[in-house]
Amino acid sequence: MLHRRMKRILQSIIMITLLLSATVAAGAARVEMINDMVPKNWILVYYTLGDINHDGKDDAIMVVENTDPAYLKRNRIIGPKILNMNPRKMMVLFQTETGYEEVLSVANGFPTEHSEQKPCLVDPLVEAGEINIKNGLVKVALNYKLKCSGYNTTKHTFKFRYENTRFRLIGFNAMQLERISGDATEQNFDYLAGHKTTVTGINIYDNKKRNAQSQKLATNKQFYLDEISLACEPHNQTPCHQKIKQAQLSGS
Secondary structure: OHHHHHHHHHHHHHHHHHHHHHHHHHHHHHHHHHHHOOOOOEEEEEEEEEOOOOOOOOEEEEEEEEOOHHHEEEOOOOOOOEEEOOOEEEEEEEEOOOOEEEEEEEOOOOOOOOOOOOOOEOOOOOOOOEEEEEOOEEEEEEEEEEOOOOOEEEEEEEEEEEEOOEEEEEEEEEEEEEOOOOEEEEEEEEOOOOEEEEEEEEEOOOOOOOEEEEEEOOOOOOOEHHHOOOOOOOOOOOOOOHHHHHOOOOOO
8 A cells, every 4th residue: 555655746746846847848949939039149038928918828028139339438426337228129929830020129219237327226127127028918016225325215107908909007106215215206198097096095014094086097098108208307296208299298
């Protein structure tokens, strides 16, 4: 009886090991296919997987960066000695039967690793930023934090939905945090419902009462990933692209 039980345990361990090996191999193959899509003289700095177009396959979003030495700037003030100003772009890849196919490539002011205007600014994508795919929605979060001075942090989160071969902006969130006191304010733009909510009285260290005020947006214009900028100035709490500004959103 004990022998048979040990045999079944051993068979289970072998099966789990084989499944894990197959999963790791499949994951490595996907990463290799994604790397093959990186343009010449560019490098992959970020990628994420998830089903965007609801076909049951893992699509991919990657951020690539140019490697041109001309974009490396010497910094003579506080911050890194060399500022990497190489441009970045975000690429959306759909998985097909034979690999990955590029469906969108956008630069649109995607933030660089460093900033000449604010050399102490930490890479907005690396410092608590992220790009993820969940339930078919694409979320791009960029966090603006000064490493060598200042106590304010601003996080901008864009939410997109794949719609009629384009990526429609359906939500924008801006949260500004004072790291020492824990006080924060937040603005949420819901482009599907057509309203903006401003939340004040937030404190990350306690549960004090928050105050939320909602107002209708002044326009129902639709915005898309290929026409807006993802690089906003830190502490700017309204959507920052020129086209969005021209829309004169209520309260912005």
